[in-house]
Amino acid sequence: MQLYYADASPYARKVRACAVVLGLSDKIEIIDVTGTPVNTGSMPVDVNPLGKVPCLVTDRDEVIYDSRVITAYLNASVNGTLYPEGQDKWSKLTLEATGEGMMDAALSMVYEKRVRPAEIVFDDWIEGQWTKIARALVEIEKRWVDDLSGSITAAQIALGCALGYLDFRLDDRNWRDGHKTLAAWYEEFSKTDAMALTAPQG
Ligand code: GSH
Known part of the structure; x- marks a missing residue:
């Protein structure tokens, strides 16, 4: 492939x-x-x-x-286990979608600064996108902490990659502030092969 x-x-x-x-x-x-x-x-x-x-x-x-x-x-x-079937299947898929939505918002912020000509950068748009991410961080700590443990799922990977992207491109936003639980999870999750072997080189 x-x-x-x-x-x-x-x-x-x-x-x-x-x-x-x-x-x-x-x-x-x-x-x-x-x-x-x-x-x-x-x-x-x-x-x-x-x-x-x-x-x-x-x-x-x-x-x-x-x-x-x-x-x-x-x-x-390969009949893998990244998408476990079960009662909380839809919740896990929604967590995956939340991670992806965070990526969408972050990428949109990055494009606004890196792709759009400086004289027409729309600051309110950038802040609006960050607000989505900020709300998602709060919601994940409220709703999905239980889904962050156990064998690795696509939802965990989506979240890990979204947080990794915040560190990579938007580290001045300090996403860890006020999110100790998520920060502690990410610290450990970053050490898994899946994350360590795929970290952006810059
Ligand atoms: N929903 C898509 C996915 O999950 O694969 C988003 C993919 C995406 O936006 N990728 C970016 C891209 O290819 C790179 S981070 N951008 C180029 C473009 O939009 O033309």
Whole structure:
């Protein structure tokens, strides 16, 4: 399989981290690409019309994109346990969506500063996106602490990669302030192979 990948992308990291847990790393060739919506660079526009990473080309030449679809595919391909069935299945999927929503908000903040010309940067937009992340941090500590223990799930990986991206691109926001429980979890979770082997190099 081939995975179109960008080192800084938290979504791409999520796929790779899931592959580590599933024992699939050796089966995936990483193709590093770069680009943005305004300069597509080497992004995989020929295989993904959205021009985004991650994007997986399977051994059967099927193209699969959107990180959640890819992680579900990889998990199914080896009967993995990243998506446990059970009463709290929907809650776990919602935690995964929350992690991804944090990535969406953070990436939107980063694009606003790095891609948009300085004279038309919209500060209220940036703050609005940060508010989403701030609310999510509060909610995760209220609702999902129990889901953060036990064997690794796609939801935990999504959250870990979202927090890792905050450290990588938005560390001045000090997300740990007021979130000791989450900070302590992340400290330990960062040491797992899934996270340690996929940390952005910068
Ligand atoms: N929902 C998508 C997923 O989960 O895979 C989001 C992927 C995404 O936005 N990736 C960014 C990207 O490819 C990199 S972090 N940006 C280029 C673009 O939007 O044109």
